[in-house]
Amino acid sequence: MARRASIACLGAGRMGRGIAVAFAYAGHQVTMIDVKARTEDDFARLEADALGEVRKTFTSLSKLGLLTEAEVEPLAARVSVLPARQSDVALSEAGMVFEGVPEIVELKREVLATASRQVGLDTIIASTTSTILVDDLSGVIVNPRRFLNVHWLNPAYLIPLVEVSPGKATDPAIIDEVKALLEGIGKVPVVCAATPGFIVPRIQALAMNEAARMVEEGVASAEEIDKAIRYGFGFRYAVLGLLEFIDWGGGDILYYASRYLEDALGSDRYRAPEVISRNMHEGRIGLRTGAGFLDYSGMDVDAYRAKRLQAMVDLLRHFGLARPPVIDRS
The missing domain is CATH 3.40.50.720 (NAD(P)-binding Rossmann-like Domain)
Structure with missing residues (x-):
């Protein structure tokens, strides 16, 4: 071309x-x-x-x-x-x-x-x-x-x-x-494969419906939920992909959190897919084991973490939320 x-x-x-x-x-x-x-x-x-x-x-x-x-x-x-x-x-x-x-x-x-x-x-x-x-x-x-x-x-x-x-x-x-x-x-x-919803629409449909559901249930106001998305959910995922974030914290955390939410909220929409438990049983938990959804073998993990954290600091500056430390000089 x-x-x-x-x-x-x-x-x-x-x-x-x-x-x-x-x-x-x-x-x-x-x-x-x-x-x-x-x-x-x-x-x-x-x-x-x-x-x-x-x-x-x-x-x-x-x-x-x-x-x-x-x-x-x-x-x-x-x-x-x-x-x-x-x-x-x-x-x-x-x-x-x-x-x-x-x-x-x-x-x-x-x-x-x-x-x-x-x-x-x-x-x-x-x-x-x-x-x-x-x-x-x-x-x-x-x-x-x-x-x-x-x-x-x-x-x-x-x-x-x-x-x-x-x-x-x-x-x-x-x-x-x-x-x-x-x-x-x-x-x-x-x-991506030719499947309904592709990647982004499929993920965002779940997220948008859950946000609307929380308003419906009185969990928080629309304004508070959107603030949480901008400064929490969106903030992290502007730096870390969803699967990368699972690896960052550990797939075991998602596994146990999913089981709790499924039981506490009485809905199988929080049930973790089989790949989460399979990765756990195979020792593919994430950064801690050198592999998860992504492969970290041979990687300088400390340098990788520093790079991601630097990107988050840059976002803090972008939002005007980066502040100097409070030092007691008395």
Whole structure:
């Protein structure tokens, strides 16, 4: 794939606009293609709205210090919108195509099938669905080896993480190519199996539902729960991954805590998966034993801990919570 391949987005809605900003910021030409049949006046309104939002986003990023005011217009000029009837040239020249139409299987299949006939045989095509499995869509793609799902987190132009989910027919080389493209625009791609919820939506659904449940049960106010998430849950997991954190404290702690919560709250939603007890029996508790979900053998554990703790101190400074010690000098 060319270093700065042209990008086509099927759909000019929120996802298409976010992806357009991300790629245009990184130097790519981006064409958003309206997949809906419209009158000329209706299309003109959509085009003005889409390009207006792109320009507004770049303006907001300039106010946040990511670019200068003088750079707003050159960046926005990299993005265009075309009606479906004029999509042939844009698609035939695209280095990669992202589908971002509403989460309706039939609609996605129709749009993807049409686009896969208009692009080159080796042009990579990706859905951005957050709910539909890639293999529920791949059957309509001409040459499905070049098809996969690329799930962005909103706002797509800011959040670094992008979840890459290949299908059964996806060529592994295509996965590597997509990862390289995403890394080239400053994103952090992770590869996951084609399962409902991918990684982040699956974890955050549990966390969000539990937070809502605690409000419902009167455990704490919404404000107090969100404060706990910002300065406790989120603070730690901005530095340590969830599985890394299990290893940091020890899988045995999670095992016993899960058993207590399951019994005390009378719900199997706190039950630890079998892998937790299996790791314990195999001595894979975490840092203390040199292995857990991650392998720490041969690692300078003290240096590793110091690096993670330094990152937490940096976060304290970011939040304005780092204070000097109180010294009694009397």
